[in-house]
Amino acid sequence: MSDNNKQMECDCRDHPAIRRIDGSLLALFPGFRHVDVAHWRALLRCPTCGQLWAVDEWDKYQIQLAVKVADAEGWNDSDEALRKEYLAQSRGENTAAKCMWSGCKKNQLNGSAYCVDHLYANGGTA
Numbered sequence: 001m002s003d004n005n006k007q008m009e010c011d012c013r014d015h016p017a018i019r020r021i022d023g024s025l026l027a028l029f030p031g032f033r034h035v036d037v038a039h040w041r042a043l044l045r046c047p048t049c050g051q052l053w054a055v056d057e058w059d060k061y062q063i064q065l066a067v068k069v070a071d072a073e074g075w076n077d078s079d080e081a082l083r084k085e086y087l088a089q090s091r092g093e094n095t096a097a098k099c100m101w102s103g104c105k106k107n108q109l110n111g112s113a114y115c116v117d118h119l120y121a122n123g124g125t126a
Contacts, residue, residue: 009048010048012046012051013051015068017082018065018068018079018082018083018085019066020063020064020086020090021065022063023058025058025066028066029044029066031047032044032045033045035072036072036076040057040059041054041056042055042057043055043072043076052070052075054066054067054069054079062125065086067083084117087116087125088116091109091111091112093108093110094107094108094109094110099114100114101115101118
């Protein structure tokens with residue numbers, strides 16, 4: 001493969017559907033074009049393959065995630081289930097303790113007094 005073809009490749013397909021980026025936006029998404037901005041997120045398009053990414057604005061108090069988006073229409077619709085799954089996987093579940101939210105019977109996440117649903121609802125991060 002020539003050097004020109006190597007430069008035109010991207011690694012979008014190799015990235016998971018959601019990933020933590022924490023301020024390394026330019027390193028991970030060089031040359032990406034802004035398509036839209038809404039609700040503290042930007043929609044970016046890969047100039048090589050056209051893959052869309054919804055990227056959280058950087059905030060020193062929150063983790064920054066990038067989520068693959070299938071279509072620009074409705075791109076800012078909730079990806080809550082994917083974000084909760086990421087949160088649960090990154091923290092792990094504490095099977096020895098139940099969520100402290102009144103009436104909740106789910107297990108706590110490690111490093112938290114709450115289950116994934118209640119931690120997420122209160123702005124918890126990975």
